[in-house]
Amino acid sequence: xxxxxxxxxxxxxxxxxxxxxxxxxxxxxxxxxxxxxxxxxxxxxxxxxxxxxxxxxxxxxxxxxxxxxxxxxxxxxxxxxxxxxxxxxxxxxxxxxxxxxxxxxxxxxxxxxxxxxxxxxxxxxx
Numbered sequence: 789x790x791x792x793x794x795x796x797x798x799x800x801x802x803x804x805x806x807x808x809x810x811x812x813x814x815x816x817x818x819x820x821x822x823x824x825x826x827x828x829x830x831x832x833x834x835x836x837x838x839x840x841x842x843x844x845x846x847x848x849x850x851x852x853x854x855x856x857x858x859x860x861x862x863x864x865x866x867x868x869x870x871x872x873x874x875x876x877x878x879x880x881x882x883x884x885x886x887x888x889x890x891x892x893x894x895x896x897x898x899x900x901x902x903x904x905x906x907x908x909x910x911x912x913x914x
Contacts, residue, residue: 792830794900800826802892809888812881816873825874829867829889837863861886 803826807813815821840859841848848855861883868876876882 795830796823796826798893798896799829799889801896802826802889803829803885805892806885806888810881810885812875812877813885814875818873821871821873825867825871828870829863832863832866832870836866857883857886857890860890864889 800822803813803815804822807815807822815825837859840862841856844855844859848859861879864876864882864886868874868882876885
């Protein structure tokens, strides 16, 4: 259950940052909309994303993983459709917001993940 709380908090911060950077990403200024959108985005990424990646695996391999950015944008679009007050307008805004969300999540997981110090390696002690 810890992954749920940390993933939710990380997505909440990432979506908030993307809303600051892109005018097309809005949540009506209400925290509860941001919180629900972060939770739905977490669940969409946990349930739907693996299926989509599996179905598009040859294309993901052929594009050397660049297609994963567009799959993340698709997950953000699905979140937009499930949570009506949360809006992402335009294709490139969705792709840009997905990129920002990915970068913020990566940075937060790097900082707060246990054992993330010293390149993620544990020191060997005698």
